[in-house]
Amino acid sequence: MQKEITLSIEGGLYSRLDKAADEIRLVTIGLCLPGLPLQCKLEKVSLKDVKPSYASFVLSNGLAAQTPRQAKERWAVSPRGARPDTPPKGANQFFGSVPAPNHYRFKWGDFAALSYVWGDESIRRDIILNGKVVSITANLEGALRELAGDDAFGSRYKLWIDAICINQVDDQERAHQVQKMREIYSGAWAVIAWVGWSRPSADINHAFQFLRILASLQGDQRNLGKLQAESGEPSRGTYFCALNELMRQEYWFRLWVIQELIMGASSTVLRYGNHVIDWSTFCKGISVLYHGSNWTIKDLELRRELKFRGIGENVAWQTHSIHLVHMDLRPLSRFDEEGTNRVGFRRLLDISNSADCRDVRDKVFALVGMMNSVVSADIMKAYEFEPPRLFAAVARAFITHTNTLEPLRHGNPWGHPEPDPDTIYCAHGGMPASYTFLNDWTLLECKGFIFDEVVGLGAPEAGYFKWDKQRIIQCPSWRSAYGDSKATSSALWHTLLLSIVAKGERAQQCHSALLSLPSSFLAALPQFQSKGWDWLVGQRGYYFKWEKWRSAHDYFMLGEERLRSFFTDIIPQDAEELTYTEVYRSSQRAVQQRRFMLTKNGYFGWGPDNMFETDQSKELRVGDKIAILFGCSTPLVIRPAGDKFEVVGEAYVQGFMDGEALVLMESGACYIQPFIFR
Template identity: 25%
Template sequence: MGLYKYRPLSSNFEIRVINLCTEQDDLRFGQGPVHCKIEHVVLESCQLTEEARSGKPVKGFDGSWLSPTVRDVKINTDEAALNDLWPRTLSEIVSGTESLEIRDGDLPWRYVWGDYVALSYAWGDPTATHEIYVDGIRMRVTANLEAALRELRSHSRIQQGFRLWIDALCINQEDLKERAHQVTRMKDIYASAWNIAIWLGPEADDSDLAMTAMQYLSLRSKDLDPLRNVYHRVDKAIVDFKPIFYWRYSTVKRLMRRAVFRALYHLLERPYWRRLWILQEVALGCQNMPVICGTKCIPLDDIYQALEVIRIDGAELGNFIIRDVRGRNAMIKSWYRTRGDNYGISEKLWERPTEIIEGQIPVQRSKSVLYGGIFGALLLGREAFASDQRDRVYGILGLPSLSDIIKITPDYTLTPSQTFITFSRALYAGGDLNGLRLVASPVPAIGTRYLKLAMFSRPRSPKFVHNPRVISVGCVHVLPSWVVCWSCAQNPAFPLPRPGNLYPSTKPASKPVFDSNGVLMTVRGVLFDTVSSLSAFHATESESSYPFNGRSRDSIYGGHSATNEAIWRTLVVNMTQSGEEAPDTYNSILSPKLWDLGIGGVTRKLFGLSDFYWRNKRLRLFDRTLDVVISGRRSLKQKFLGVSENDTLRFPGNDQSGREAVMWAMRLLAWRRLVTTDGGYIGLVPAATKAGDHIVVVQGCDVPLVLRQDDECFRALGECYVHGIMSGEVLKMVEHRSVAMVDITLC
């Protein structure tokens, strides 16, 4: 990055730290170019001061950052006044700053050489660089890092003398051996830091407004109704001639103006939240980590509490945040238009930052049903950005859920493919096979041009559809199917929720066995069932043979009523978004009105239940088609009046619980096939699945997998949900010897 020549590190415990020059050193350093010095220090207990060893207070003992912080929020509960003041200026609602007085100035340092703060940030555009001075020598760094240093030199703790550890400056990036060694020490470096400062970037896109809004929502999160002064819903019965015709009109009145929502969007879309290395950096921090954006600073916990408010009502509040920047229909754009990256137009905008923060230890407040444990760590790393593909593996080794399990040494002389194989073998060696759920199986072509009128669900089958485009070809590298490829695009389907209490992990009785060539992996499992009938995975799937109906099978769930329950529970994988078992009220998902026409404000273009219905009406679900399951056996008069056997179901269009159920079902159904099996089960499987593929329960994997037989071995296609075998039922069958545990070789 410049002409600076690094002095080699002399021991395994030695690191470099940055002494940032501030106006406390010389008034000329308060403005102008950034000046700093590199110092070599040792992180060993022998370097601790006597006070630190004896547990006496040292500088920064209370963990406070003591920088200009958005604090003392005064909430105006008058909605009219809030509507007037909130968008124009926040100074009338949020005011005051934290005291800058340092009360521990006379205390000793933790180490004999001082103490340090680790910086968590995104490198930024490598072509946009600025000059700084390191030991008096000009050096070019990314513009984002230069802006961080320029801001940090005005913060009290840095002026007090706390050093900085910054990867781009403290590691000789040109020395691959040193780089690999320092990567193995990243966990210790961040864990040993006095604090970790998060730098989101310079002020832009009303970031000051967004930071204050985060503080406001954080305080609101403690209210019984945190959204009271954000918006409220208005439901009006326009036409009410029951039972023949009934129309409710629903609208939402905002109490915040668009400037706030736009500012929040841009703050959450910043590159920082998608950087790979921040996963372990944030996980090793604490709740009061300072989050700095421009000149504003708030504790990380305030960011978390605000994101929780958004996550509670992502279907409405989250939609406001996205559509005010990306357009009214942003959250319903087709996958091909996003080129596989839907971060800025989906729930991931607020869910990913939340899950990153929940990676901290101990996680007693986590409400995630998706992330957590080994699989959660893999998911977060899979969705992150890294300039070096090998860092997708090395960057998550320090995460708490992986650090004690995977013992590999970063080696930048290996190719990415070799790195992925090495990582997968180390991951599975302990018996946890949840990495198989991340298989990047192909997704067939869909038509990208079609006829779809506003009030009618089109297209039906592939009629009026053309311009087919393959969504994902899967992994293009010559890798075994059991290897997690971190370079190829991930499958677009939303990952199945974390098993939690509903789906207990299958305890591995034996570890997998690898062949001498590193191509085959043999595991223990049950070849439980095979796929029989499959739906189309998308309304415009180009293959006209879908829905595909295999041989008719009887439902193992019982009569029509029990089978209907199995169907709607499958559509929501028998869970709510918060992780509880799906309540009986979720049966409203089978309302015929919903499947016929959808619900305004809920149906997402070609991902709505109505679109799935029109494409898959002929899908046989045991002894009935989907059309009969939803609409029932109706006379001409009943069809004309819109009456069916399911009309006792509550129509979920205008209540929060119903809307959540519909949104959740659509999210899980997208890019998956609804299937029945030869054994009479119903489930959701990857789009790559075909008739005859095997449903397999593998020891060490929390959910069943779909495998395809290839001569004497099997290729993994991905995870699946099969209703009735998700709570350990197959293990009980093994105990009763109704099914057998066998060796399964994956290739």
């Protein structure tokens, strides 16, 4: 369960929850005096104990089949939603997330849910809960003390806090409450995202104001360079530093809060100390950074602020958190609110890998609220399993629910295809999955065939900024199966684009322009400038991916020819900016977290790579087999392990992504066989 709660709680605080009555526990915040423990009250309430007026409203407006969030939003804007004349004391912008008393949905009132990080467990503070002393982390106590100042949670408007509202020593209750996380966060009147505590003089305090300015911009106003020149906004010497500091907060790196933000959706308010911003404004402000050339401008502005303040320029943007909000949380919260989508297995793995949690099992349970309800219910049966068996149960649940073997290629989720490969490729040629689970789910038996083998490898990534060309493995005997140099050249640029460009569209002949994409930004810049390609001119800080990959592989041998011999640094006079933008973006995506490989039968493609792996025995290696498994959209790199196999990861092999390998099976060059994966 979340954050490995270790509360020291006296007996008698918890009595068993009545599942039939759909009971949960909620907190009200009482007396808050400086230097004295915060006074709080814990009580049980029933989520079935709704007011007749709310029940009638839901039925009369056809909302019974809608999500709890959709029903609440409609109720919030109904005439009953008129707010009281006087907002709660100190509520400030938080007031919008506090319902009017006549708008409570339940006979006992209403509730919000708190989203926060546990923080340093060694720094603890006491609160008084139902007259008993309870020790909680300082981060949680600080959040409750700040909320106490709003005077919003002192009576009938209550607060759900996992650390306090769940009996952490009762494993059965914890399992049950984990299953209710989606219902609680999506059904709460508001989700309060406690990002952290602010010092009055901290620069980070300007971050929310900056985001409000950005969110208010329309059309051409969203150009940060133009805004800066015309009005002096947005920088006052603190805005970009403040936003970067906000996105560096621990909050964005904890796995549980991702699910909580998505389920809170538009009802979420973010708080940093007494600074507040609503989720929609926050996301809209972040999105401006992705408009036009703003992504590059933000780098320049941050360096300018740092220089003005005498701070070294080695401070980099926390892009991980910015991408998380814009590319994941924003669209996922919208889908969740509309009730139209659930997160797929691959995206769940990507999210899980990108965030931290204290218990490895939380890599599963922190995300169950984002899964299809049938899948999550199946997984929750394994709540008390040890990690290996738990992860096997997760794979089984997704395989049986989708009736495909797509989760096998997700098992090593390196690389970032856009969109998901199963919407682009069909390496299995339409052959349906055939599988059986053995040995209490820990083994999977399925059918397919091996059609090739890895014989040469390009350089692996060595961290984010370089490739280790010393670890290239050449194959002098390799000869191209694609044909002459021209045919091999065509296969090469298709491979380096994964045969796709923007929005998953298949690459066309015009995208052979990749072969004249300059190998360095030094060679590219004057050509981009002379053609007026402003967006590509602004890629100085990002061109390194293509530049470093090319530099590491220029002397990689494709038979008797060096890879560099297929390229030129000269862009043709009649070149089109859109085409070069597409191949640049697609190549940037393709070379990340993938390793170029040659196959025994004269083909080439990509296998999985992991820049963070230190154990070379776990990496892609010469001798690994390449197989087609029925029901899996891409080839897989697999490795014999005694009489069984292990999945190394998904593969791209040029010429075998659309069912072409079935011809080898039909001709007798390959044969169907059973595979048992462990």
